Amino acid sequence: MADPKNSESLPVRMEEVVSLCARRGFIFPSSEIYGGINGFWDYGPLGVELKNNLKALWWQRMVRERDDVEGIDSSIIAHPRIWEASGHVEHFSDPMVDCRACKKRFRADQLDDVGACPSREGTSEHDFTDARNFNLMLKTFIGASEDVASTAFLRPETCQSIFADFKRVREAARQQVPFGIAQIGKAFRNEINPRNFTFRSREFEQAELEFFAPPEDREKWFESLLALRLQFHKDLGFPDERLRVRPHADDELAHYANAAADIEFLFPFGWQEIEGIHDRGDWDLRRHTEFAGKDLGVTNDETKERYLPVVIETSVGVDRTCLAILVNGFEEEALENGETRSVLRLHPRVAPIKAAILPLSKKLAEGARKIDQDLRRHWNVFYDASGNIGRRYRRQDEIGTPLCVTYDFDSETDGKVTVRERDSMNQERISCDALVAYLRERLEPEA
Amino acid sequence: MADPKNSESLPVRMEEVVSLCARRGFIFPSSEIYGGINGFWDYGPLGVELKNNLKALWWQRMVRERDDVEGIDSSIIAHPRIWEASGHVEHFSDPMVDCRACKKRFRADQLDDVGACPSREGTSEHDFTDARNFNLMLKTFIGASEDVASTAFLRPETCQSIFADFKRVREAARQQVPFGIAQIGKAFRNEINPRNFTFRSREFEQAELEFFAPPEDREKWFESLLALRLQFHKDLGFPDERLRVRPHADDELAHYANAAADIEFLFPFGWQEIEGIHDRGDWDLRRHTEFAGKDLGVTNDETKERYLPVVIETSVGVDRTCLAILVNGFEEEALENGETRSVLRLHPRVAPIKAAILPLSKKLAEGARKIDQDLRRHWNVFYDASGNIGRRYRRQDEIGTPLCVTYDFDSETDGKVTVRERDSMNQERISCDALVAYLRERLEPEA
Numbered sequence: 001m002a003d004p005k006n007s008e009s010l011p012v013r014m015e016e017v018v019s020l021c022a023r024r025g026f027i028f029p030s031s032e033i034y035g036g037i038n039g040f041w042d043y044g045p046l047g048v049e050l051k052n053n054l055k056a057l058w059w060q061r062m063v064r065e066r067d068d069v070e071g072i073d074s075s076i077i078a079h080p081r082i083w084e085a086s087g088h089v090e091h092f093s094d095p096m097v098d099c100r101a102c103k104k105r106f107r108a109d110q111l112d113d114v115g116a117c118p119s120r121e122g123t124s125e126h127d128f129t130d131a132r133n134f135n136l137m138l139k140t141f142i143g144a145s146e147d148v149a150s151t152a153f154l155r156p157e158t159c160q161s162i163f164a165d166f167k168r169v170r171e172a173a174r175q176q177v178p179f180g181i182a183q184i185g186k187a188f189r190n191e192i193n194p195r196n197f198t199f200r201s202r203e204f205e206q207a208e209l210e211f212f213a214p215p216e217d218r219e220k221w222f223e224s225l226l227a228l229r230l231q232f233h234k235d236l237g238f239p240d241e242r243l244r245v246r247p248h249a250d251d252e253l254a255h256y257a258n259a260a261a262d263i264e265f266l267f268p269f270g271w272q273e274i275e276g277i278h279d280r281g282d283w284d285l286r287r288h289t290e291f292a293g294k295d296l297g298v299t300n301d302e303t304k305e306r307y308l309p310v311v312i313e314t315s316v317g318v319d320r321t322c323l324a325i326l327v328n329g330f331e332e333e334a335l336e337n338g339e340t341r342s343v344l345r346l347h348p349r350v351a352p353i354k355a356a357i358l359p360l361s362k363k364l365a366e367g368a369r370k371i372d373q374d375l376r377r378h379w380n381v382f383y384d385a386s387g388n389i390g391r392r393y394r395r396q397d398e399i400g401t402p403l404c405v406t407y408d409f410d411s412e413t414d415g416k417v418t419v420r421e422r423d424s425m426n427q428e429r430i431s432c433d434a435l436v437a438y439l440r441e442r443l444e445p446e447a
Numbered sequence: 448m449a450d451p452k453n454s455e456s457l458p459v460r461m462e463e464v465v466s467l468c469a470r471r472g473f474i475f476p477s478s479e480i481y482g483g484i485n486g487f488w489d490y491g492p493l494g495v496e497l498k499n500n501l502k503a504l505w506w507q508r509m510v511r512e513r514d515d516v517e518g519i520d521s522s523i524i525a526h527p528r529i530w531e532a533s534g535h536v537e538h539f540s541d542p543m544v545d546c547r548a549c550k551k552r553f554r555a556d557q558l559d560d561v562g563a564c565p566s567r568e569g570t571s572e573h574d575f576t577d578a579r580n581f582n583l584m585l586k587t588f589i590g591a592s593e594d595v596a597s598t599a600f601l602r603p604e605t606c607q608s609i610f611a612d613f614k615r616v617r618e619a620a621r622q623q624v625p626f627g628i629a630q631i632g633k634a635f636r637n638e639i640n641p642r643n644f645t646f647r648s649r650e651f652e653q654a655e656l657e658f659f660a661p662p663e664d665r666e667k668w669f670e671s672l673l674a675l676r677l678q679f680h681k682d683l684g685f686p687d688e689r690l691r692v693r694p695h696a697d698d699e700l701a702h703y704a705n706a707a708a709d710i711e712f713l714f715p716f717g718w719q720e721i722e723g724i725h726d727r728g729d730w731d732l733r734r735h736t737e738f739a740g741k742d743l744g745v746t747n748d749e750t751k752e753r754y755l756p757v758v759i760e761t762s763v764g765v766d767r768t769c770l771a772i773l774v775n776g777f778e779e780e781a782l783e784n785g786e787t788r789s790v791l792r793l794h795p796r797v798a799p800i801k802a803a804i805l806p807l808s809k810k811l812a813e814g815a816r817k818i819d820q821d822l823r824r825h826w827n828v829f830y831d832a833s834g835n836i837g838r839r840y841r842r843q844d845e846i847g848t849p850l851c852v853t854y855d856f857d858s859e860t861d862g863k864v865t866v867r868e869r870d871s872m873n874q875e876r877i878s879c880d881a882l883v884a885y886l887r888e889r890l891e892p893e894a
Contacts, residue, residue, distance in 0.1 A: 033614065042608060045519060074489040078487065142484070
């Protein structure tokens with residue numbers, strides 16, 4: 001890839017990625033046969049594997065490999081008081097104006113972005129109402145019927161139940177500060193203007209770590225968790241020139257934050273946040289202590305004084321990172337013979353299919369199926385017997401399969417297969433007995 | 448276990464399981480510090496591992512190991528027309544009555560179950576309104592504000608988006624009937640009376656396979672998928688006397704179903720469904736074809752005629768199965784020495800922690816940590832250096848850890864550790880070099 005200083009110089013256009021995603025079944029609009037529903041997306045057979053692989057990698061690194069982090073999985077609908085304590089009922093809103101002519105509603109701070117208005121003949125001709133705040137939380141009703149039931153919200157972020165569960169988890173897991181609680185899960189925001197494919201949607205998945213530390217260590221943990229998370233994205237194969245850390249200026253910090261930095265990725269639509277690292281101070285535990293009337297403090301072992309830990313948060317968008325992986329890997333490559341191929345350069349760890357098993361002829365099914373069954377016990381593999389071999393390679397290139405294993409007529413006698421590598425297109429002849437070890441070396445280089 | 452003909456003869460009481468779950472961090476009420484929210488539960492550090500292990504096992508067996516099943520992950524909120532097509536807007540409701548005296552609402556078909564009513568002095572004294580139907584779907588609003596936005600629903604089942612995505616997935620994955628589409632995900636129902644811990648809750652997780660077959664093969668697929676799913680539960684360790692298949696009588700079949708059977712598990716609160724196998728006929732594809740105006744049919748290869756496949760569904764409750772695993776594994780065991788121990792006999796595949804590494808003294812931390820680091824690359828393991836060794840064993844027994852690895856002073860010189868097995872409490876001296884292989888044989892016997 002050339003050194004892209006900005007998105008205009010990128011070789012990939014979003015349309016190409018969106019088209020590939022639909023055609024090959026990575027991601028497509030929810031309820032597509034009904035015309036879709038704005039801001040909602042479905043992951044298809046390849047997309048769900050990609051997303052699950054990414055989530056499993058995050059869980060492995062952030063939870064399972066660490067003694068000082070506990071995982072949880074909390075409900076999407078929680079007690080409505082949680083969203084009063086968190087400040088979301090009061091603060092989580094956008095200022096909106098109505099157009100008196102066309103009756104449509106717009107964000108007051110985005111009045112240059114009113115393309116959706118059919119009566120538009122220049123913004124100046126709009127006759128807008130005064131701005132009013134509209135809460136972005138999705139509301140529902142729990143109980144026997146709307147009139148008597150309590151209003152509840154779909155969580156707009158996964159972290160608040162971590163704070164509410166802090167005491168229970170700390171005690172059950174016998175943890176002491178410093179330690180963290182992590183979770184992966186769905187969150188919902190009633191975005192007025194969902195856009196950029198899955199980048200800004202109304203239903204999305206977050207992977208969040210809330211790390212609880214003594215106040216005097218806040219800077220140390222902020223720096224080390226930021227570095228850890230940046231490395232995670234580099235390990236996914238994002239090149240340096242496509243990643244940057246953008247510290248928040250004082251005047252853009254959220255009301256609860258003492259320091260914050262975004263990890264940004266260069267999308268075809270510009271530099272955009274894929275992860276946020278926030279020093280949230282003791283805001284959350286203090287508010288829940290106050291609203292729930294339960295002491296969420298801990299005791300300092302030496303001084304025996306009670307105190308509220310500060311929280312360093314790492315919050316990554318799972319869908320955004322999937323999108324970055326797809327955008328980063330996608331290439332229309334010009335080949336030496338003058339042809340082009342569409343190739344998705346995915347890290348083996350997140351690739352939906354790790355290897356394809358391709359018998360050169362349908363007559364070779366028995367031997368090829370044996371290999372398929374053997375490899376299937378280790379990885380998600382794919383068996384494909386239809387079409388000429390070049391076309392079958394291309395189909396795998398396009399969906400990011402790192403390795404193709406071709407079983408030919410010689411395989412029947414010499415017990416060897418041809419392994420072709422996606423990026424280099426190099427081919428190597430490997431004994432079937434050594435195949436699992438050969439693949440493991442290439443698919444799990446870190447292990 | 449004795450042969451329990453009914454739940455009264457079971458040795459486990461729900462209170463004991465619920466108490467263990469909270470104390471050790473498997474499952475506890477959502478928003479607990481706010482007094483909880485009826486019908487919503489959080490999974491703690493051990494619970495999330497148990498549930499993720501169960502989901503991974505289902506995915507492995509039902510999707511990855513099969514050529515004829517594709518996975519998806521669709522949005523929880525879909526186009527509202529989907530719920531008209533599915534029949535949920537019209538049919539998915541309970542008949543409810545209001546009590547004119549106490550103003551509370553009850554299910555008309557459960558009027559012997561009105562214990563929640565404070566004014567109750569015998570059911571006959573209630574003055575009830577006529578029964579009205581209340582839809583069990585949770586409603587929300589998408590768009591700029593409630594008045595102009597469209598009403599949407601949180602899905603009450605995960606299968607409908609499988610039907611809506613049928614054509615896209617079939618084409619993208621180049622599948623031909625017979626084949627299936629599977630997904631795991633959250634669903635929501637506004638249950639009037641959530642009960643029995645996580646068994647009947649308002650937010651829950653389903654793992655569903657919708658298998659599309661030619662109409663003439665419907666019985667074959669119904670039988671084979673029922674057998675497959677029953678075997679799955681047996682493989683989890685559920686004994687025969689605690690599992691049964693209950694075919695639905697003709698008069699209890701759902702409006703869309705041609706045949707149905709429940710797989711039931713014997714809980715302390717009785718025989719209850721943990722999975723349903725349904726022959727849904729062509730109801731769903733026919734309705735979506737009609738409501739979306741898109742032909743969801745396929746072509747018979749031989750006759751070249753178009754037809755709608757029938758659907759055989761397997762739908763398992765993830766939370767219910769987790770609960771069955773906990774209930775089935777729980778035992779207060781009387782030991783020979785007159786003491787009792789609390790032990791959770793979990794299958795290694797779903798156990799949250801596979802092995803605990805226990806240094807006999809804090810002086811042995813270096814050597815024990817080496818083993819910990821080595822095993823951690825393969826499994827979710829736990830390092831515990833505090834308390835006497837007997838107490839540490841009990842802590843692991845109680846949460847279902849299959850193996851404990853004790854590192855003692857001899858280990859420093861002979862390079863061996865003691866491996867203790869949870870159920871038999873047998874101990875064996877194993878060389879550190881052979882430890883990974885020894886553990887693998889016991890933790891992954893099927894591989």
